[in-house]
Each structure stands twice: as structure tokens, then as C-alpha cells.
Amino acid sequence: MRTHSSFKRIRLSEILHPETAERFAAIGDYAQIHLYSLVLASQNIPHKIQRDKRGPFTLSVQQKNLQNALAQIVLYDQENPPSKENPPLAFRLSLSPLIVLIVPIIFTLFQFSSRGSRFYHTGISDAEKILAGDWWRPITALTLHGDAHHLVSNLISGYVVLNLLAFRLPLSRIAFPLVVASAIANFFVALSLQQNFRALGFSTFVFCALGALGAIEFRLMPRTFHGLLRRFAPLFSTLLLAVFLGIGEKSDILGHFYGFALGIFVGFLPRKKFLLWGRKPTPADFFLWILYFAIFLIAWFRAILLSL
Structure with missing residues (x-):
């Protein structure tokens, strides 16, 4: 029974x-x-x-x-053989987060090169220029960083969060929505501040992924857990982690907040049965990865054309 x-x-x-x-x-x-x-x-x-x-x-x-x-x-x-609703998963290190993180690595290395100033000025998130019509900046800014320490910290935190997401579903299924949500978060920052604000870094994406992780784990909490506090524990935990990681002298706190909030909505996009039982990669995942890389390439192509 x-x-x-x-x-x-x-x-x-x-x-x-x-x-x-x-x-x-x-x-x-x-x-x-x-x-x-x-x-x-x-x-x-x-x-x-x-x-x-x-x-x-x-x-x-x-x-x-x-x-x-x-x-x-x-x-x-x-x-009707029973299956556990939310079975415990053995810890593992996945290589799929590296596919996501290769984008900020490549473009930041170009930025740090001798010709990198052009990348910096055409790709940074500038509130005034975004509101003036530079639609690509909320996307290209995700791939730029202030220095090596900034890049490494985003890569480490990004890998940890994405590795946890990879426990639940192939990252190809959620990478593109996370980019879109991150770009919208950067746009909301520009809309909120409107002037005298510039930002860059992959951290908005990381916080968006953290919000998605909290939402997914919330959805998978066993329904027999009584009390709202227990049911909302994953969201509370990721929120506290976001606050802990997102506060700093040079941190884009508003971008982190918008990213985390929009990430929660992204976490409700995958169908629950795919999260419960997992889903092995299919040929369609290859095209989803192409879509993920394409949004960055299109944004940078427009930015570079403008700078010529």
C-alpha cells in the first residue's frame, strides 16, 4: 500500500x-x-x-x-505504483551551468582586452540612454564586469545557484526566460532611477535564478507540511540569501531586488510534473541553447554597429 x-x-x-x-x-x-x-x-x-x-x-x-x-x-x-512527490536528490556537480556562464566570461575577457573600452561604453546599462531607446543595454550589461574580482564572484555564486537549478530541470529550459527577466529587471532599474545611474554585471541574472530556485522549491514542498511558514520556507530562505549577497557598497541593490522578484515568476513557468520527475535533454534543448546565445549576440551586434 x-x-x-x-x-x-x-x-x-x-x-x-x-x-x-x-x-x-x-x-x-x-x-x-x-x-x-x-x-x-x-x-x-x-x-x-x-x-x-x-x-x-x-x-x-x-x-x-x-x-x-x-x-x-x-x-x-x-x-498504480506510488512515487514520492519530492524525492531527495543526491548532491552532484553539473557541467551545464558552465554553458550559461561562458557568455559573461567571453564578453568580459573582450572587455578587459586592449580594445575593451568600446565594449564598456556601448554595453553598460546607462539609465538615461536606455530610456532614450538603447534597448540592448539591459542585455549587454549582464556580460560586463568592473574587474576580475567582480567577475569571479558572479561566476562562483552563479554556478552554485545554477547547479541547484540543474537538479530540477535542464538549464536549457529556463536559461532564456532568466535572461529576459534579467533584462526587464535592468530596464525597471533605469525606469526607477531615470538618470545618473550606470550598472553592469551578471549578478542580476544570478539573483533572478535565485528567485526562480526559491519558487520551484516552494512548488515542490510536500502539501502535508502544515503552516504557511513551513510551506514558504524555500522562498524565505532564498530571499534572506539574496539580501545577504546583494548588499554592498557598490552593489546594484535595486537590480538585485527586481531580478529576484522577476525570477520568482520565472520559477512558475515550468510545468510541475517536469520538476517532480525531471526531464532528460532532448534535441529541442539544442535549439533552446541557441536561443539563449542568440539574444546576447543580437544585442551585442546592435551595440557594436552603433559604435562603428
């Missing part, structure tokens, strides 16, 4: 040799007992659902129907 993380059920051997609970066909949470009730109802087996402190619900039948009821429940479970 199905097991549940929060409730103990009577095993079949215990039911077949009853003393005090000789009429119990099953004990468990209401959702499972209700499901078994439908199974018995489909076979016209009289039964009733009662509250029980051990369950807290029991499915009881008359003694003469007990064997038939148990047989139907066992048959149902054999035909």
Missing part, C-alpha cells in the same frame, strides 16, 4: 491478524483514504470513513467484506 511521509499506515499483515482493529482496511491521511474509498465504491463494497487519532482517518468495512476490500486496495496499488 502507499506510504506517506507524515502518517503511519497499518500494514497488510497487521490487518489480516486484527485484534482491536479488525475492521480497519486502511489508516492514513484523508486524501489517501478518500482515494481508497473510491476504489471500494467502484466495487460496491460498503464502507465508511472515520476520524482516528492514529491516521487521522480510517477506512472501515464489515468483517465479511474485509478480505475483498483489502484485495481491491492491494490490486489498485499494484496497478
